[in-house]
Amino acid sequence: xxxxxxxxxxxxxxxxxxxxxxxxxxxxxxxxxxxxxxxxxxxxxxxxxxxxxxxxxxxxxxxxxxxxxxxxxxxxxxxxxxxxxxxxxxxxxxxxxxxxxxxxxxxxxxxxxxxxxxxxxxxxxxxxxxxxxxxxxxxxxxxxxxxxxxxxxxxxxxxxxxxxxxxxxxxxxxxxxxxxxxxxxxxxxxxxxxxxxxxxxxxxxxxxxxxxxxxxxxxxxxxxxxxxxxxxxxxxxxxxxxxxxxxxxxxxxxxxxxxxxxxxxxxxxxxxxxxxxxxxxxxxxxxxxxxxxxxxxxxxxxxxxxxxxxxxxxxxxxxxxxxxxxxxxxxxxxxxxxxxxxxxxxxxxxxxxxxxxxxxxxxxxxxxxxxxxxxxxxxxxxxxxxxxxxxxxxxxxxxxxxxxxxxxxxxxxxxxxxxxxxxxxxxxxxxxxxxxxxxxxxxxxxxxxxxxxxxxxxxxxxxxxxxxxxxxxxxxxxxxxxxxxxxxxxxxxxxxxxxxxxxxxxxxxxxxxxxxxxxxxxxxxxxxxxxxxxxxxxxxxxxxxxxxxxxxxxxxxxxxxxxxxxxxxxxxxxxxxxxxxxxxxxxxxxxxxxxxxxxxxxxxxxxxxxxxxxxxxxxxxxxxxxxxxxxxxxxxxxxxxxxxxxxxxxxxxxxxxxxx
Amino acid sequence: xxxxxxxxxxxxxxxxxxxxxxxxxxxxxxxxxxxxxxxxxxxxxxxxxxxxxxxxxxxxxxxxxxxxxxxxxxxxxxxxxxxxxxxxxxxxxxxxxxxxxxxxxxxxxxxxxxxxxxxxxxxxxxxxxxxxxxxxxxxxxxxxxxxxxxxxxxxxxxxxxxxxxxxxxxxxxxxxxxxxxxxxxxxxxxxxxxxxxxxxxxxxxxxxxxxxxxxxxxxxxxxxxxxxxxxxxxxxxxxxxxxxxxxxxxxxxxxxxxxxxxxxxxxxxxxxxxxxxxxxxxxxxxxxxxxxxxxxxxxxxxxxxxxxxxxxx
Numbered sequence: 001x002x003x004x005x006x007x008x009x010x011x012x013x014x015x016x017x018x019x020x021x022x023x024x025x026x027x028x029x030x031x032x033x034x035x036x037x038x039x040x041x042x043x044x045x046x047x048x049x050x051x052x053x054x055x056x057x058x059x060x061x062x063x064x065x066x067x068x069x070x071x072x073x074x075x076x077x078x079x080x081x082x083x084x085x086x087x088x089x090x091x092x093x094x095x096x097x098x099x100x101x102x103x104x105x106x107x108x109x110x111x112x113x114x115x116x117x118x119x120x121x122x123x124x125x126x127x128x129x130x131x132x133x134x135x136x137x138x139x140x141x142x143x144x145x146x147x148x149x150x151x152x153x154x155x156x157x158x159x160x161x162x163x164x165x166x167x168x169x170x171x172x173x174x175x176x177x178x179x180x181x182x183x184x185x186x187x188x189x190x191x192x193x194x195x196x197x198x199x200x201x202x203x204x205x206x207x208x209x210x211x212x213x214x215x216x217x218x219x220x221x222x223x224x225x226x227x228x229x230x231x232x233x234x235x236x237x238x239x240x241x242x243x244x245x246x247x248x249x250x251x252x253x254x255x256x257x258x259x260x261x262x263x264x265x266x267x268x269x270x271x272x273x274x275x276x277x278x279x280x281x282x283x284x285x286x287x288x289x290x291x292x293x294x295x296x297x298x299x300x301x302x303x304x305x306x307x308x309x310x311x312x313x314x315x316x317x318x319x320x321x322x323x324x325x326x327x328x329x330x331x332x333x334x335x336x337x338x339x340x341x342x343x344x345x346x347x348x349x350x351x352x353x354x355x356x357x358x359x360x361x362x363x364x365x366x367x368x369x370x371x372x373x374x375x376x377x378x379x380x381x382x383x384x385x386x387x388x389x390x391x392x393x394x395x396x397x398x399x400x401x402x403x404x405x406x407x408x409x410x411x412x413x414x415x416x417x418x419x420x421x422x423x424x425x426x427x428x429x430x431x432x433x434x435x436x437x438x439x440x441x442x443x444x445x446x447x448x449x450x451x452x453x454x455x456x457x458x459x460x461x462x463x464x465x466x467x468x469x470x471x472x473x474x475x476x477x478x479x480x481x482x483x484x485x486x487x488x489x490x491x492x493x494x495x496x497x498x499x500x501x502x503x504x505x506x507x508x509x510x511x512x513x514x515x516x517x518x519x520x521x522x523x524x525x526x527x528x529x530x531x532x533x534x535x536x537x538x539x540x541x542x543x544x545x546x547x548x549x550x551x552x553x554x555x556x557x558x559x560x561x562x563x564x565x566x567x568x569x570x571x572x573x574x575x576x577x578x579x580x581x582x583x584x585x586x587x588x589x590x591x592x593x594x595x596x597x598x599x600x601x602x603x604x605x606x607x608x609x610x611x612x613x614x615x616x617x618x619x620x621x622x623x624x625x626x627x628x629x630x631x632x633x634x635x636x637x638x639x640x641x642x643x644x645x646x647x648x649x650x651x652x653x654x655x656x657x658x659x660x
Numbered sequence: 661x662x663x664x665x666x667x668x669x670x671x672x673x674x675x676x677x678x679x680x681x682x683x684x685x686x687x688x689x690x691x692x693x694x695x696x697x698x699x700x701x702x703x704x705x706x707x708x709x710x711x712x713x714x715x716x717x718x719x720x721x722x723x724x725x726x727x728x729x730x731x732x733x734x735x736x737x738x739x740x741x742x743x744x745x746x747x748x749x750x751x752x753x754x755x756x757x758x759x760x761x762x763x764x765x766x767x768x769x770x771x772x773x774x775x776x777x778x779x780x781x782x783x784x785x786x787x788x789x790x791x792x793x794x795x796x797x798x799x800x801x802x803x804x805x806x807x808x809x810x811x812x813x814x815x816x817x818x819x820x821x822x823x824x825x826x827x828x829x830x831x832x833x834x835x836x837x838x839x840x841x842x843x844x845x846x847x848x849x850x851x852x853x854x855x856x857x858x859x860x861x862x863x864x865x866x867x868x869x870x871x872x873x874x875x876x877x878x879x880x881x882x883x884x885x886x887x888x889x890x891x892x893x894x895x896x897x898x899x900x901x902x903x904x905x906x907x908x909x910x911x912x913x914x915x916x917x918x919x920x921x922x923x924x925x926x927x928x929x930x931x932x933x934x935x936x937x938x939x940x941x942x943x944x945x946x947x948x949x950x951x952x953x954x955x956x957x958x959x960x961x962x963x964x965x966x967x968x969x970x971x972x973x
Contacts, residue, residue, distance in 0.1 A: 377779075379721040386721075399766045400759060412758045412802075419810040419968060431806055431965050435958070438761075438802040442795035445769055449791055453776030453784070459719045523754045527737055527763070534733035538883070545716035545725065550780045550875050553864075564776070564784020572792040576951045 008049045008076065014042040015123035020116035032112065039119055040095055046126070047088040053081035055499050071194065072139070075132035078503045079267065083129035083259045086347050089485065090251050090354050091122050097358050097478030098244040104365060104472065105242070106154070114154050114242070121147045121248065128256045134183040134193030137260075141179065144253060145172040151245045152237060164236040171233040175223025182216035182264065185209060195267075202268045214272035217264040218279065224257035225313045228287040229611045234310060235294070239302035239370075243361025246302060250309045251354030258316055258346050265324060266339070266507040277325030281429065284317025285436045292443040293580050296450070296573055297607065299566040301360045301370040304451065305353065308396065311440060312349045315411065316342050318437060322414045325426050327508065334417045336504045336511035341410030343500055348403040348489065352395035355482035359389040362471035362479065363455065367464040372451065372566040377460040381468045386456045388479035393448040395486045398441050401528045403489035406497075406520060411437060413516050443573070450569045459560035491528050494521035581607050661912055666740070666750040673739040673897060677889035678702035680896070680932060687936035702889065709882035717875055719779045727774025728876065728883040734767030735890040742894055743821050743901045745920040746909045752818035757805040760817065761798070764850070767887065768794050775872035782864070786871025793856060793868070793950055797849045800957040804842040807964035808902055811835050811971060817898075821905045829906060833971045838964035840903045845957035847895035849950070852888065854939040856950055859888075866944060896935075900927045 019042070022035035053076045076084060098118065102111045124147055127140030149165050183193055189209075190201035205213070219230070226234035238246050265272055265280075291310030298304035319342030326335035362385045363378065364370050379386035395402040415437070418430020460466040470476070489496060494517065501513035552558040574581060584606045589598035633644075682699035689696025716724055740750040741760040751759075772790055775783035809815050811833065812823035849856040852869040861867055867874075873884050901908075907923030909916035945953055 377719055377721075379723065380719075390723075394766075394769070397765075397769060398762065399769060400762050405762055409758055409762070413756075413815065416806060416809065416815060424969065427969055428966060431810060431968075432803070432962060434806050435799040435803045435962065435965075438799040439795070441762075441765070442798035445765060446791035446795045449769060449772045449776070449787060453773055453787060457721060457723055457773060457777040458779040458784075519754075520759075523751065523759065527751070527755070527759070530737045530740065531730075531733045534736050535729055538729045538732065545714045547718050548715040550717040550778055551782065552780065558780065560779070562781045563779060564781065564788055569784060569788045569791070572788055572947065573795065575948065576792065576796070 004049055004052055007045050011042045011046045011049065012074075012123065012126065014038055015119050015126070019119040023112045023116040023119075026112075032115070036095075036099060036115060039115070040092065040099075043088055043092040043095055043122070046084065047092060049076070050081055050085035050088050054078065054085045054503075057081075057499075057502065071133050071192075072136045073132050073194075074127065074130040074136060075195075076130050077132075078499075078506055079259070079262065080130045082343065082347075082500070082503055083255065084126060086255055086350050087122065087125050087129065087252050090350050090482075091248065093478040093481040094244050094247050094251075094354060094358065095478075096481070097247075097361070097475050100472040100474035101242070101244055101361060101365065110154055114151070117147050117151050117154070118245070118248075121151060121245075125248075125252055125256055129259050132195045134186075134195070134198070138176075138180060138183065141176060141256075144256065145169065145176065148237075148241075148245070148249055148253060152241045155240065155242050161240055164240055168233045168237040171223055171230065175220045175230070178216045178220030178223070179260065182213050182220060185213050185216070195263075198268055202270070205269075207273075210269060211273045214265065214269055214276055217261065218276075218283075221257040221260040221264070222283060224260070225254050225317075226287075226310050227283050227313060227317065228290050228310060229615055231287070231291070231310050232611065232616060235303050235306045238306035238309065239300060243302075243357055243364065246305075247354035247357035247361070250306065250357055251350045254309060254313060255346050255350055258313070258320075258342075261320065262339075262343070262507065265320070266327075270509075271324055271327040274328045277321050277323075277328055277426075278429070279321070280317050280324055281321030281433065284314045284319075284321050285433065286314070287311065287317065288314030288440040289436065289443075290580065292440055292447060293577055296443060296447045296570045297581060299372040301363065301372060301451065301455065302357070304372075304447070305356050305360060308356075308444070308447070309349075309353060311444065312345070312353065312396070315408065315437065315440065316345050316349070318342075318433060319345060319407075319411045319414065322411070322418065322430055322433070323508070325418070325430065326414075326421070329421050329423050329426055331417075331421060332508050332511035333514060334414060334420075336501070336508045337410060337417070337514040337516055338414035339504045339508060340497065340500050340514065340517065341407055341414055343503070344410060344493070344496065345404075345407035347496065348395065348407050348486075351482055351485050351489070352392045352402075352404060355388060355392040355479055355486065356396065358475070358479050358482065359385060359392060362475050363468075365471055365475065366468040367462075369462070369464055372454045374462040375455040375460070375465045376458050376462075376560060376563065377456070377465060378468055379456040381460075381465075382470045384476045385471050385479060388476075388483040389456065390452060391483040391486050393452045395490065397445045397448050399445075401487070401490050401524065401531065403486045403493070405490060406493040406524070408437065408441065409520055410516060446570075446573060450566055454564075454566045454569065458563050461560050461563070461565075491525055492521070493524065494518070497521060582610065583607050662746075662748055663750070665746060665912065665917075666748060666752075669742070669744040669749060670736070670739045672744055673742060673893050674736065674890055677886065677893040678706060680893050680928070681889045683929070684932050684936050684939075687933055688940055691936060691940040702885075706882050706886055709877075709885070710879050712878040714878035714880055715875075717778045717780070720777045720875075723770075723773050724777040724875075725880065727770045727777070728880045728887070730770040731767040731774075732883045732887040732890075734763050734770075735887040735894070738763045738767075738894055739890060741817050742897045743818055743905070743908065744897055744924055745917055746912075747818055747821040747825055747901075747905065749818055752821075753816050755817075756815040757809060757817055757820075758802065758815070761802055761805070764891070765794070765798070767891075771872060771884070774876075778875035780875065782867070782871045782874045785864075786868055786874070789868045789947060790872060792947070793849050793954070796951055796954040797846050797957070800842050800954060800961040801846045801850070803958070803961035803965055804839040804846065805902075807835050807839045807961060807968055810965070810968040817901070821901045821908070824902065825905050825908060825910075829904075833967070835964050835967045835971055836903055838960050838967060840899065842957045842961035842964060843899060843902070845953065845960075847892075847899060848935075848938070849954060849957075851892035851895050853892070853935065855942045855945045856953065858944045861944075868947075896928060896931045897924075899931065900924065 019035045019039050026032045124140050124143035131137035186198050190197040223230040295304050295307035323335045323338035395404040398404040398408040415430045415434045421427045497517040586604045590600045682702045686696045743749045772787040775787040812820040857868040909920035
């Protein structure tokens with residue numbers, strides 16, 4: 001397929017060179033506008049390429065001239081095509097949104113960098129998911145980290161922000177080190193880093209090496225995915241990025257980690273060690289539960305959404321984990337089902353999470369705040385944004401006829417089939433995971449009732465919210481496109497499910513397309529029709545509503561301050577799960593000698609997660625202490641350094657003597 | 661014909677819901693040595709509300725109008741999952757219990773949004789409290805249904821009911837007893853009955869469901885009340901069909917259907933009497949005791965899932 005290859009390569013060239021060069025080098029406004037148009041057209045072309053590769057299963061390949069021993073090449077196989085489709089279908093609406101966002105938020109100089117880096121960021125993610133050699137993968141992986149850090153810094157470079165970006169870079173590189181190690185452990189067996197060689201070398205890998213590679217890949221990719229306890233960077237980095245960038249980071253960048261895990265766990269290692277499923281399941285359950293619990297306690301919209309990314313990656317891990325468990329227990333049919341569930345949730349999460357982050361961007365554009373306590377009543381003021389955001393909320397909660405439901409349903413079905421396994425531990429663990437997933441779903445519902453109810457409904461809680469105006473056209477367009485995708489996938493899931501089933505058959509050899517995907521695709525349109533029909537019939541009893549004052553216990557002067565706030569709403573749940581939050585509360589009354597007749601009472605409640613205190617602090621302290629010990633070698637005396645050189649020389653010579 | 665009967669079952673669940681409420685109220689009145697209102701009074705109340713005008717708060721949006729309608733539509737869709745007279749329901753074989761539970765969640769989600777749209781303090785209070793209860797009720801609900809479904813080796817409600825029908829009542833396993841207890845407790849919480857919520861209260865400190873519907877009036881309120889009644893009815897019918905379906909019609913013969921209807925009404929009456937006894941003899945739990953109540957339900961449902969492994973050997 002020459003046409004396909006050509007389109008793909010010109011798309012990559014566009015992203016990697018033409019758009020950034022036009023942006024940074026272009027003198028006139030026209031050239032810069034042209035480059036944005038090119039970016040949009042390119043994303044559309046990429047979407048077409050990905051669509052053809054994913055639905056028709058046509059591979060596309062590019063071999064670059066190999067540099068010395070390190071060949072770099074890109075191949076779009078079925079798995080890559082799926083992730084390429086995910087990236088392009090989110091990037092297109094996000095770029096449309098950005099056209100308005102960038103012009104309203106940045107001066108020319110920053111806008112240029114924003115577009116140039118955005119284009120490179122998209123390129124880096126595409127390189128990661130289409131790489132067919134380890135080196136290409138790692139180049140893309142590193143570029144992705146650096147460029148996204150640059151994009152975060154566009155918004156500003158205050159002390160606090162730089163600190164957060166520093167933590168982001170640090171953790172990303174710790175994770176990248178594990179990924180690099182996972183690749184290079186293959187070197188002795190595959191004699192190179194081409195994926196084909198790695199794949200064939202995996203077949204007769206020693207058991208210990210298999211375990212080591214799986215664990216390294218798990219740690220490395222989980223750091224990128226934000227799995228607890230490697231999530232520390234996520235709620236710091238996502239909220240401070242510009243909204244379209246947050247949408248891409250949360251919606252797409254995290255998914256490259258899922259790609260990596262699927263590539264390693266399924267494509268290379270065919271399931272890894274026998275217990276790998278339990279590890280992934282446990283990580284998913286912990287991340288899902290803690291992620292959503294931390295989210296409920298937040299009232300900064302973007303931080304809250306960032307914690308929900310932790311939760312949703314947890315749900316994806318639940319699907320992957322059960323798939324690995326089925327694989328280890330010789331049940332490829334159900335492994336296929338669970339893998340489809342995980343991959344579909346990956347796509348769904350990309351859609352609704354980027355939609356919600358774009359919604360947050362629109363809110364901050366109109367009200368200049370993301371604090372839920374300052375919002376309220378936005379639906380009447382920003383109807384299109386409000387409607388799109390509602391679709392996003394329903395999807396993330398997993399309500400029927402929205403896309404999130406389909407993937408959660410498939411995950412549930414996977415767990416249910418766990419009861420048919422012969423291994424007792426798996427037989428008990430999998431059905432009980434249904435309870436965990438149900439609790440996650442319930443908590444997510446509570447959280448998004450809070451988000452939508454406090455931000456969009458009721459009365460405005462500040463003058464900014466009261467004077468909010470609808471977001472500009474292209475912002476709305478970007479959000480509406482994503483919302484439509486959420487509804488479309490929710491009502492007609494088979495469009496994506498049937499190619500996904502073929503993909504899962506490649507990754508899980510010996511399996512067939514599970515009947516569940518046809519089952520759910522048949523019933524959901526009927527459910528949607530029933531709901532819609534009932535709503536239409538009920539228009540008959542719809543009467544014009546007369547506006548009347550609300551009940552205020554018979555007293556006048558009801559103000560918006562009397563509404564439930566975000567903090568008040570989550571109070572019952574926070575009290576029930578107090579052992580998770582462990583809040584640090586201090587109450588001080590003044591004057592102190594009269595506690596019952598205080599003039600002023602100040603109350604302060606702070607949450608620090610136990611991970612920072614008990615996991616990261618000791619590690620950081622140990623590293624600093626070790627560095628201090630090593631620092632003793634550095635005396636600053638030239639003679640001592642000469643001695644070091646001499647000793648190194650002697651020891652190398654001794655080594656050579658004995659190695660011969 | 662089967663389809664027509666399926667539609668008739670939905671109508672029984674929807675149209676019979678106010679009657680169920682009326683009967684429970686009557687039995688409760690009898691316990692309290694009162695004469696009590698007619699069992700048909702809920703219909704009269706719905707009729708009255710449908711005649712009245714619909715009031716909306718000054719700052720409310722479309723969600724306020726939409727919420728009761730979505731809630732009712734969701735209840736209607738859920739009603740199509742539950743077999744009543746025969747082991748068949750419109751969505752019973754094409755949908756499964758997970759879909760049913762999530763449709764219930766759809767209704768709840770919009771009801772809570774509608775409550776928050778009022779712009780007063782009570783709506784938020786109700787929504788916040790309801791969020792606590794429904795969040796904690798979801799896991800035991802799904803696990804209890806999963807336990808039954810694992811025993812029956814079927815995920816669809818009709819499949820489970822068909823399997824149970826073939827079993828002997830006296831050989832019922834521990835799984836069913838545990839799941840029944842868990843599901844019964846969840847049913848109380850889901851439909852807002854004592855000891856979780858008091859459906860007749862109007863005291864600010866104790867309102868949960870009532871606080872959410874406080875700003876509603878006229879047809880909107882009627883739909884909310886009706887949907888609430890349907891939800892209770894569905895929960896009771898679900899308990900009957902999952903744990904005591906014996907008597908359901910195996911064929912479409914009028915005699916068999918007549919027996920099935922009689923058996924259904926009888927079982928319904930027993931459950932309603934049980935509910936009335938519980939409501940008359942128990943005080944409402946303090947809100948922060950409700951998590952313990954649902955914790956017991958969760959523990960029972962986890963045990964039920966564990967027992968499915970033992971029962972199979």
